[in-house]
Amino acid sequence: MSGTMKAVDIKDGKGPASNLFINDKTPKPKPSKSQAIVKVKYFGLNRMDLLQREGKYPLPPQAGPILGVEFSGTIEEFGEDAEKSFKIGDEVFGLAYGGAYAEYIAVSTHMLIHKPSHLAWEEAAGIPETWITATQALYLVGGFSEGKTVLWHAGASSVSIAGQQLSHSSGAKAVYATTRQDEKNKWLESELKTTKAFNQTGDWATQVLEATNGQGVDLIIDFLGATTFGGNLKALAKDGVMVCLGQMGGSVLPDGVNIGPLVFKRIRVEGSTLRSRDEAYQGKLRDQLVDHAMPRFEDGSFKVIIEKVMPWEKIQEAHELMESNQTKGKIICKIS
16 A cells, blocks of 8 residues: 555644644555554544654554544555454454554554444444453453452543443452542432442542452552542552552652551552553454453443544544533544
8 A cells, every 4th residue: 555645634744732733744644564454434532542643652653643533444454464354445443552543554454353243333443452452451450350349540530431331240249439629420320320420629539448348449440640539548448459440640649648548458559551551452352342241232231421422523622521521422534
């Protein structure tokens, strides 16, 4: 494949959402040995895209300058050693190290998934990064098992929405969440059957202890960092686990944070990312998603919650919408 394509680019290499534009002179990718070229129909937005746009995200060496890690589309070309379970014309969705904000993407076939006919293109584009990240945090890092209690911060974010559904399906004793808006909390309790959602602007940690009869929760999945770290230590049970996936609330702890519970509660804290993991690690998570989650999408047990589908010509508006923190679920862009 040669020539050029359209892709979202960033004026001056980084900056605000207003710096985003569609560059029709972007070189088309060529597949390496284990890759396929996918003609992209839809792509999903993620928080890391905002950070990368601002020049604040440490990119893995496999990632190029084009934003985006999840997409849906059709296979157009293969490299020499591509996975044999796919063929040209297959409808797929998948996870990439970058490059999804474009008409074409080169991606490892080990990170592609066949799109079921019942799944809409926009729904498929909202699954890979979101559900694989939730799977990684809950099981591989968090060590979740049936009968445990779990709390998801940023409860109306796409990853937490996926995580709450996974927690319920895996036999959680109780599933809690936090947001900064009462309206979102009511929505979580109604739509996702969250046991209880707490307003993060209040004393949510004390409320978690009250809801658990003073025991605390076994596992907390955190995207916020400094603003919730102290509360997490208070709200965790003995031998609890805190999985740190982001620093949306800052990375420097405020004065007065009591780290004593780390010792006397025997709390384990572990940070993790997905994008920087190697292909073999990500491939195992893809297989777990295919084996355990895809059947539940088919029978309707799992839902991809989409806030809005927008034409990619409105990519600036899409980023601004995500930055507003007013959304519930995924923002998806359609390539016209």
